[in-house]
Amino acid sequence: MDPREAKEILQGYRPSGADAEDEHFREALEAVARDPELAAWLEEERAFDEGFAAKLAEVPVPPQLKEDILAGEKVVEFPGFWRRPAALAAVAAVLLAGVFSVAVLFPGPEPAAATTAMSWQQFQQGAVGYYEGNTFQLKKMTPSQEEAHAWLARHGAPSGFGLPPAMEGQPSMGCTVFEMDGHPVSLVCFKMDGDLVHVFGLRRDAVENPPPLDKPVFAQDGDWSMASWSEGDLSLMLTSQVPMSRIRQLMSETDLTAALAPRR
Amino acid sequence: MVEQFYQPLFRFALSLTKHETEACDLTQQTFYLWATKGHQLRDATKVKSWLFTTLHREFLSLARRRRRFEHTEMDESSPELPVSDPTMVNDLDGKSALAALQQVEELYRAPLALFYLKDHSYKEIAAILEIPIGTVMSRLARGKGQLRKILADRKKSPTAANKIIPLDSDPQRKNFS
Numbered sequence: 001m002d003p004r005e006a007k008e009i010l011q012g013y014r015p016s017g018a019d020a021e022d023e024h025f026r027e028a029l030e031a032v033a034r035d036p037e038l039a040a041w042l043e044e045e046r047a048f049d050e051g052f053a054a055k056l057a058e059v060p061v062p063p064q065l066k067e068d069i070l071a072g073e074k075v076v077e078f079p080g081f082w083r084r085p086a087a088l089a090a091v092a093a094v095l096l097a098g099v100f101s102v103a104v105l106f107p108g109p110e111p112a113a114a115t116t117a118m119s120w121q122q123f124q125q126g127a128v129g130y131y132e133g134n135t136f137q138l139k140k141m142t143p144s145q146e147e148a149h150a151w152l153a154r155h156g157a158p159s160g161f162g163l164p165p166a167m168e169g170q171p172s173m174g175c176t177v178f179e180m181d182g183h184p185v186s187l188v189c190f191k192m193d194g195d196l197v198h199v200f201g202l203r204r205d206a207v208e209n210p211p212p213l214d215k216p217v218f219a220q221d222g223d224w225s226m227a228s229w230s231e232g233d234l235s236l237m238l239t240s241q242v243p244m245s246r247i248r249q250l251m252s253e254t255d256l257t258a259a260l261a262p263r264r
Numbered sequence: 265m266v267e268q269f270y271q272p273l274f275r276f277a278l279s280l281t282k283h284e285t286e287a288c289d290l291t292q293q294t295f296y297l298w299a300t301k302g303h304q305l306r307d308a309t310k311v312k313s314w315l316f317t318t319l320h321r322e323f324l325s326l327a328r329r330r331r332r333f334e335h336t337e338m339d340e341s342s343p344e345l346p347v348s349d350p351t352m353v354n355d356l357d358g359k360s361a362l363a364a365l366q367q368v369e370e371l372y373r374a375p376l377a378l379f380y381l382k383d384h385s386y387k388e389i390a391a392i393l394e395i396p397i398g399t400v401m402s403r404l405a406r407g408k409g410q411l412r413k414i415l416a417d418r419k420k421s422p423t424a425a426n427k428i429i430p431l432d433s434d435p436q437r438k439n440f441s
């Protein structure tokens with residue numbers, strides 16, 4: 001190994017010496033041991049790196065940043081999901097894929113007539129696809145369900161829907177709104193016993209086959225377990241990457257006619 | 265965890281965005297994503313890499329949307345190896361060191377920032393930036409070369425260099441000269 005090669009490799013050698021045992025640097029360090037000129041270069045290099053790193057560590061951090069992070073408050077909201085062409089294309093792809101997979105994943109009666117409205121199953125896949133996509137973010141961070149619903153209402157999104165008794169009073173993580181097939185969709189997220197649980201809602205007439213009013217229906221899509229029901233003029237989906245038994249447990253005490261009475 | 269990582273994450277974000285408010289946003293967004301998706305990470309030793317990778321991805325995503333930071337891949341072969349002069353850092357403070365780092369081309373700035381800001385190994389830098397180890401090495405070498413040149417120029421002409429203080433500034437709006 002010539003000095004030039006050794007120098008290039010040693011550019012990644014940390015001044016703290018934490019890489020001394022790393023095999024990647026062995027040959028270059030052997031070259032250093034044989035070559036006093038190279039050794040002097042490395043010593044100066046490490047001194048520079050150490051000094052520069054120390055200077056960067058002095059860069060002040062805004063005093064409010066930590067509190068803002070802990071409070072979960074966003075200072076600036078990025079552009080909405082529905083305004084991003086790439087995101088729309090991604091959802092369109094998910095929905096298109098859903099058209100072909102729905103019959104296999106969620107067998108059911110054939111639609112009576114051709115329609116442009118999305119199916120509930122397409123909504124389910126699109127909603128999960130949105131959450132899993134890189135563009136997902138909660139625009140309102142709050143542990144208060146009431147605040148979350150108030151924020152959703154202010155943003156023209158479905159709000160005021162009830163939740164299974166097991167989730168009533170649970171602190172939320174936050175909420176957001178996005179758009180599917182031209183309809184605003186609400187999303188409220190919770191963390192329950194370490195599991196993230198999401199509740200999506202949209203207008204019942206936005207889908208051609210909304211879930212029933214009187215009882216929840218369950219579906220599995222990959223590792224996503226889903227419970228769906230309708231309430232008044234809204235249709236809702238509770239979903240999480242947990243076994244279906246957990247979802248059924250959350251919904252088990254649910255008498256939809258009573259327990260899921262709207263907040264409004 | 266916030267206590268342990270928010271400062272280096274903010275400084276990394278600041279080196280990328282050059283704007284304090286954007287760096288704050290990126291840092292907050294990173295912790296938000298951790299709160300919502302971090303549970304999927306099974307190996308607790310990879311939290312640091314996860315956070316820095318996520319922040320970098322968010323930055324790239326933001327940059328793509330804004331189409332402000334487009335760059336072309338440059339020839340990364342035969343980098344000019346830097347000449348070491350440890351005394352160059354003696355008259356720097358945190359802001360001027362950051363200003364110098366922010367002048368390094370974006371392609372080389374991210375690995376260089378990671379190398380200096382939180383003492384990441386070359387393997388961690390490769391994982392965070394999702395590039396091969398060899399590319400990390402060549403970008404570090406070239407980035408250090410640029411940094412040395414920037415600092416040397418600054419030393420020759422401190423007045424001109426002092427104009428570069430984009431900590432919380434938008435050069436379109438503020439004039440530091």
